[in-house]
Amino acid sequence: MPATQEISENLIRENINRAIGEVFVTMLGRQAELCVLTDQTNCWPPIPVDGQTSQPQIVGTVGFLGDVNGLIYLYLDVSFARIATSHMLGMTEEEIEEAGDEVVNDAIGELTNMTVGCFKNGLSDAGFPCKLTIPTILRGSNFSIEPIAEVQRYIYKFQSAGQCIVTDILIKVGE
Amino acid sequence: MRNKILTVDDSKTVRIIVRKAFKSFDCEILEAANGVEGLAIAAKEMPDLILLDVTMPVMDGVEMLTKIKSDPQLKGIPIMMLTAEGGKDNVLKVAKIGVRDYIVKPFKEDVLIEKAGRIIELKPLTDSKAKARSIFDPATLLVVEDKPAIVQQIQEGLKTSPWKVHGVSTLAEATDFCTKTPPDLIMISLSLPEDAAFTLFRLVRTNVKTKYTPVFGLVVKTDTGSQQQAQTVGFTTVITKPIDVSELESKVAKAMNLDTSQRYFTVESGVLIMRVPENCSTSVTAEISTYLKPKLSEAVDAGHNKAVIDVHLLRSLHMGVIKLLMQAMQTSRDLGVHFTLVGNAHIIAECKGFEDTRTWAFFDTLEEAKASLTKVPAAAPAMANAGT
Numbered sequence: 001m002p003a004t005q006e007i008s009e010n011l012i013r014e015n016i017n018r019a020i021g022e023v024f025v026t027m028l029g030r031q032a033e034l035c036v037l038t039d040q041t042n043c044w045p046p047i048p049v050d051g052q053t054s055q056p057q058i059v060g061t062v063g064f065l066g067d068v069n070g071l072i073y074l075y076l077d078v079s080f081a082r083i084a085t086s087h088m089l090g091m092t093e094e095e096i097e098e099a100g101d102e103v104v105n106d107a108i109g110e111l112t113n114m115t116v117g118c119f120k121n122g123l124s125d126a127g128f129p130c131k132l133t134i135p136t137i138l139r140g141s142n143f144s145i146e147p148i149a150e151v152q153r154y155i156y157k158f159q160s161a162g163q164c165i166v167t168d169i170l171i172k173v174g175e
Numbered sequence: 176m177r178n179k180i181l182t183v184d185d186s187k188t189v190r191i192i193v194r195k196a197f198k199s200f201d202c203e204i205l206e207a208a209n210g211v212e213g214l215a216i217a218a219k220e221m222p223d224l225i226l227l228d229v230t231m232p233v234m235d236g237v238e239m240l241t242k243i244k245s246d247p248q249l250k251g252i253p254i255m256m257l258t259a260e261g262g263k264d265n266v267l268k269v270a271k272i273g274v275r276d277y278i279v280k281p282f283k284e285d286v287l288i289e290k291a292g293r294i295i296e297l298k299p300l301t302d303s304k305a306k307a308r309s310i311f312d313p314a315t316l317l318v319v320e321d322k323p324a325i326v327q328q329i330q331e332g333l334k335t336s337p338w339k340v341h342g343v344s345t346l347a348e349a350t351d352f353c354t355k356t357p358p359d360l361i362m363i364s365l366s367l368p369e370d371a372a373f374t375l376f377r378l379v380r381t382n383v384k385t386k387y388t389p390v391f392g393l394v395v396k397t398d399t400g401s402q403q404q405a406q407t408v409g410f411t412t413v414i415t416k417p418i419d420v421s422e423l424e425s426k427v428a429k430a431m432n433l434d435t436s437q438r439y440f441t442v443e444s445g446v447l448i449m450r451v452p453e454n455c456s457t458s459v460t461a462e463i464s465t466y467l468k469p470k471l472s473e474a475v476d477a478g479h480n481k482a483v484i485d486v487h488l489l490r491s492l493h494m495g496v497i498k499l500l501m502q503a504m505q506t507s508r509d510l511g512v513h514f515t516l517v518g519n520a521h522i523i524a525e526c527k528g529f530e531d532t533r534t535w536a537f538f539d540t541l542e543e544a545k546a547s548l549t550k551v552p553a554a555a556p557a558m559a560n561a562g563t
Contacts, residue, residue: 026281089191103187110188113230114280117259121279124262132230132260134185 007068007171011126012154016072016167019118020158023111028087032160058104059138059145060112064120066130070171072119073145074112080163081108101139109135115167178202178295181222183213183239184257185231189280193226193257196284197291201298210234214242217249223295224253226287229260229269237269244273253294257282285354292383299387310428310435313337317358319349319375320393321367325416329362332420338427346371350378357384359431362414365394365401372401376408389430393418425458436466446545447474447482447512449503451489451496460495467499468506475510481548482507482514485541489518492525497532515544 017034024032056078063071076084085107086096096103113135120130138145147153147170154169178201182193185208194204205220207213209231217225225243229236236258243249253275261279270277276290291297308314316338318326326342333340341358343349346367352358361379363372372392379385392405392413402413411430414423428435439462441448447470452459471482484503489496500516507514518526518537526532538544 023281026283085188088188090195106186107188110186113186113259117261117280121259121261121265124264129262129264131265134230134232 007123007126007128009154011123012169012171013156015119015122016115016154016156016169018122019115020165020167022118023114024160027111027114028084028160030160032158032165035157035159056139056141057143058108060108060135061138062112062116062135063133064116064123064130065133066124066128068123068128068130068171070151070169071133072112072116072170073166073168074108074115075166075168076108077163078104078139080165083163084108084111105137105139109137119169178224178297179205179220179222180224180226180291180295181205181207181213181216181220182226182257183207183210183231183236184226184228185209186228189228189257192284193287196287197297199300200288201300202295210236210239210242213239214249217243217252218246221249222252224255224291226255226257226291227274229256229258229265237272240269240272240274255290255294257287288383292386297383297386299384308431308433310433310438311337312433313339314359314431315356316340316360316362316427317349317352318342318362318393319346319367319372320344320362320364322364325364325393325418328418328420329423332418333424333427336424346375349375353379353382353385357382358388360389360391360427361385362391362393363410365392365398365405365413373404373408376405376410380409391426391430419456421454422456422458425456425462429458429462435462436470439463440466440470442474442477442479444545445479445481446548447471447479448541449482449484451484451486451499453488453490455489455493455496455499457495460499464499464502467503471506471510471512475512480512482512483517483541483544483548484514485517485544486522487517487519487539487541489522492522492529492532497529500535501531513548515547517541517544 020032024030058076058078058081060074061071081104082093082096085104086093088107088111089103091099113132117132120132124130145168150173151170152173156167158165158167180197180202182190182204184190190206197204205216205222207216211234213225213227227236227240236256240254243252243254254273255276255278256269256274257278257280259280266277275294278287278290288297314337316333318329318340320326320342321344323342330340330342341352343352363375365372376390379388379390389411392402392410394401394405394413394415396415405413412426414426439450449463451463474482484500486500504514516535516537517540523537526535538547
């Protein structure tokens with residue numbers, strides 16, 4: 001049976017919830033809670049703050065390849081990304097401002113890397129070994145990322161101290 | 176020699192976090208963004224520890240690790256993986272190639288330091304590079320004592336100091352405190368049950384953050400067995416109960432390598448004032464004596480050639496104080512510093528009773544003493560005379 005069919009939504013949800021929780025507590029010193037959604041489509045497009053589609057966003061992406069293939073997009077509001085960077089690097093927000101977008105991009109790339117690493121390590125230990133890819137970053141406002149047809153998609157929304165974080169998990173089917 | 180730590184990670188963020196984690200330790204951080212750069216720096220610098228990521232462009236961490244282990248010159252360098260690539264199979268595969276430890280991201284800086292400290296000697300920067308701290312700087316003292324009265328006595332005795340004294344009564348509380356906020360000095364009661372003092376001492380010395388923290392033992396005078404044991408295992412010193420707080424304060428300052436000179440020496444309106452405190456114990460006279468020549472020389476160097484030796488707070492005269500005052504006067508003469516004395520009625524009367532001190536002349540107040548020195552020309556120091 002293809003690996004994708006063996007991986008339940010429950011396993012995906014548990015792993016991403018654990019990954020976000022661990023990374024946020026360890027690296028940012030804050031809790032993140034999974035929002036209960038009755039309908040996943042309510043979460044799409046994954047905008048950081050409800051109703052404010054023009055907010056600039058930063059999206060970190062890391063893939064995983066092996067017995068299961070896919071990638072995860074981590075959506076953050078740019079202002080929250082700056083706060084997260086400041087906490088991770090022990091820099092003031094003024095210093096972050098001075099250092100420029102590149103520093104924030106790198107920090108969010110690493111935050112995504114840790115989150116996806118934690119997620120896929122759970123899959124590996126559940127019998128689906130895979131490896132990480134190098135992170136990439138996308139920035140902008142009012143954009144959407146459309147997957148190709150042959151993927152299983154799981155979108156989860158998290159709240160952390162009034163900030164919204166969205167994970168968009170795409171897993172390739174038919175392998 | 177400073178330890179060199181090479182961090183190999185394509186994420187600048189991780190390299191900054193590593194640098195930040197080790198900033199309070201005497202070590203040099205080298206950086207590489209991939210395996211190729213990492214190998215080149217390792218061969219050139221021969222680091223004492225390599226922190227290695229797995230997923231990197233150009234050359235990944237597994238390839239770099241394999242190359243290092245097959246290089247006779249580099250294979251001895253300890254390597255610790257620091258990567259988001261966890262999972263049992265991955266860890267086992269990498270461990271087989273040969274690594275000293277494996278940290279899966281996300282990671283806490285404390286964990287990184289603790290694990291690195293098990294591989295290399297991490298010396299806090301305060302031991303070698305940091306400037307000397309002063310007696311007026313804040314510090315945290317931890318007292319591990321199951322008798323609240325003793326903790327209270329120490330807190331009360333040191334309340335005029337800028338030091339915060341925290342009391343805990345058990346081994347668990349003490350280790351918890353040391354992990355969260357490593358203190359500047361620890362005092363442990365040697366009479367804690369089940370040899371807890373010695374267990375705690377071992378834990379303190381194996382924790383990289385408290386490895387060099389001074390540790391005092393607190394014990395009753397008659398318990399010579401515990402005193403001897405404490406000295407043998409390496410306690411900084413032993414304080415006997417009942418505690419002489421001024422003696423304790425002096426020993427704490429010495430153990431923390433604090434600059435206490437400002438307590439005894441100040442410069443006011445171009446005049447160096449040397450103040451002898453109310454209780455002038457042996458350790459206090461020794462402390463003042465150590466600073467005497469450097470402080471007088473410093474004053475002369477700064478263009479001050481006048482000094483007041485102020486003993487008006489002193490309660491009683493003893494040989495130690497007499498020797499100290501004679502040393503102060505002789506050093507002043509040697510350096511061409513004009514000096515006067517200030518004393519109280521009791522001390523002045525006591526001085527009349529000794530052959531060496533009967534000729535000493537005192538002023539009653541600091542202001543009078545300073546005023547007498549205004550007649551002395553500022554830039555032309557001459558041989559001084561005691562008093563007027």
